[in-house]
Amino acid sequence: MLEIRDLHASIGGKEILKGVNLTVGEGEIHALMGQNGAGKSTLSNVIVGHPAYEVTQGSIRWQGKDLLALSPEERAHEGIFLSFQQPVEIPGVSMINFMRAALNAKRKYFGQEPLAAADFLKLMREKRKIVELDSKLANRSVNEGFSGGEKKRNEIFQMAMLEPALSILDETDSGLDVDALRIVAEGFNKLRTPKSSAIVITHYQRLLDYLKPDVVHVLIDGRIVKTGGPELAHEIEEKGFDWIKSEQ
C-alpha cells in the first residue's frame, strides 16, 4: 500500500507538487490524468527517487516504510517500478548484462544467491514472450536503436522480469500505434496479480480501456483536485479539463 501525504516537491527551486495526497491499495489500478506540466511525471519521479527533485514537505510510505529514506535502487528492490516515458539508450551495455545486474542486485538485497546463468536465460526467454520482444532485441544494447514501440515493450519486459508490487506507467501509450498499444497493454494485464498495484499516467482513454482502472485522479497545478471512478476518464476524454478547473 502506497500512502502519499501532503507531498511538496520542487526541481531547480521551482515548486511543482503543492500538496499531493494519494493512497493506492493492494491490487488497485489508479489512473492519473492532467494537462502537460501539471506535475504527473514529477510525482512519478519523486516516488522512484530521482535525484533532481527535492521533496520539501510531506511523506510517502510504502508498505509501512518511509520511502523517502530509501535510495532509488532500494525502492526498486522494495518493488517499485517506473516504466519511463522516454526509456534511456545505453550503448555498450547489453540487455542481458543489464537485466542480470538488476535481478541479481535484488536477489542480493533479499539475501538470495545470484541466479544461475542457465536459469536466468530461461527466465529472459519466458518473459520476452509476454510482450513479443524479439530475441535479437534482447541481445542488443539497452534500448539502442529500438523503435519507440520497441522501447515501450522493453519497459514492460523489464517489468515482467522484476515482478514489481507497484508499477508506474508514465505515458507508456505515447508514441504507440494501435497494435503496439494492444501488445503492451495485454502484456501488462498478463503480469497483474491480486497483489500488484499500478499508477497509470495517460492523456487518453484508449490505454484505460485495456487496463480498466479502479480509480481516476485529476492532477492540476501540483494537486489532485478530483477523484472518481472509471467514468471520470470518459468525461475528460469528452470534455477536457476546463470544466474541472472551473469547478475549483
Add this chain to the structure above:
Amino acid sequence: MGSEHQYIELFQQNRALLAQSPQVIDRLRDTSYENFCRMGFPTTKAERYRYTNVAESFSPDYGVNLKRVAFPLNPYEIFRCDVPNLSTSLYFVANDQFYERELPKASLPEGVIVGSLARAAAERPDLISKYYGRQAQSGEDAITALNSMLVQDGLFVYVPKNVVLERPLQIVNVLRADVDLMANRRVLVVLEEGASAQLLVCDHAMDERSFLVTQVVEAFVGENAHLEFYELEETHALCRRFSNMFVRQEANSTGTFDNISLSCGLTHNLADIVLDGENAEVHVNGCVVADGNQHVDNNTLIDHRSPACSSNELYKYVLDGNAVGAFAGRILVRKGAQKTVSQETNANLCATRTARMFTQPMLEIYADDVKCSHGSTVGQLNDAALFYMRQRGIPESEARLLLKFAFVGEVIDSIRLAPLRDRLHYLTEKRFRGELGKCAGCRTNQNCGL
C-alpha cells in the same frame, strides 16, 4: 642543461663499455649522442610533448644496467602470463635484455627469427643494418636519441617473405630490480613481403621500485604483409614509460596497432605510422583506464604518403581520481595521396571533477580527393542512464562501472584476436572494480592482472 647532464655523463663514462655491443647497434651511438646533446629533453613547448613533463621524469637517479648484470629471475616459475584459450609462442624481455635461458624451443616456421636484438645484430648484421635505426631518426626526437645512444638489447622479430605465423607471439616485458632502474629497450619487427604475424606485448613490473623505461619500436610491414601489434601496459604507479614507435607500411599491407594502458604511473606513447605504398590500411586503437595520479599521453601521427590508403583511429579514455589523460592525433594527407580514407575519433570520460583530459585531433590535408573525418569528445557519465539503471535496482557503483566498461568496450571489441578480446574484457572489468589483484609472482601490491 638540467636532467640531461647525468645521461651525458653516463654515456661519456661508459662509452667503452657500450662499444661492446654489436657494431650495427654501436655505430648509431655517437650521432645519437650528438643529437641528444643538441636537442636536450623536449619541454612542454615541443608539439609532441605538450602534456608531459619529460625532464622531471628523467631527473631522478636511476641505476642503468650497462654492465649487463644478470638479475635473478625465472619468469616461468614466478610469472604466469596467461590468456586463456590463446596458444602463443611466449618470450620474455627482462628490463632491457631478451631472456635467453631455459627457453623451451618454440616451433617457428623456417627462417623466422624471434629473439635477442643484440644476438641478431651480432649474427646477422646484414639483416639488422637494413632496418635498424632507419625509421627511428635520432635527430628528430630526444627520447629516440637517448634510447639509441644507450640501448644494448631488446627484441627482434623477423618473418621472411610469404611466411605466415599461425600462432601469435606473446612477449612479456618484465621490470625486475632491487634498485630504482632505468631500462632502454629496443624492438625491431620486420615482416617481409606477404608475411603475416600477430604480436602481443605485455608490460609488467614485478618490484615496487621506480622504473624508467625508454622504448623504441621500429616495425616494417612489407608489401601485402599483415601485422597486428597489441601492447598492454599493466605496471604500477612508480613506473614511467616513454615509448616511441615508428612504423612503415608498404603497398597493400595491413597494420593494427593497439595500445591498452590499464595501470601505470606516467606513460608517454608516441606512434608514427607511415603509409608508404598504395592501398595500405592501418587501424590504430587505444584504450586508457587511469585513476589516482596516473598520467597517460598518447601522441600519434599517421602519415598518408601514397594514394588509396586508409586509416582508422579510435582512442578512448576513462579517467578517475586525479588522473591526467592526453591524446594528440595528427593525420597528415600528403600531396598526391588521393583517394585517402581516414577516420579519427577520440572519446573520453572524466568520471571525477578532478580528472583532466587534453585532446587534440588534427587533420592536415594536401590532396583534393579524400574522405577524412576527425572528432573528439570529453564528457561525464550519462546521468539519465545512471538513474535508469538505479531505478531497475542496479546499485549506483555498479551502474557507474557498467557504463565505464561499456565505454571502453568499443575499443576492445575491435580486437580481432578473440581470446585476447575476451581476456581484455575480463581485465578491464576487474580494473574498474579495483580487483586487479596481485599475481602469484609479483612482489608488489600494485595492480597487475595477467
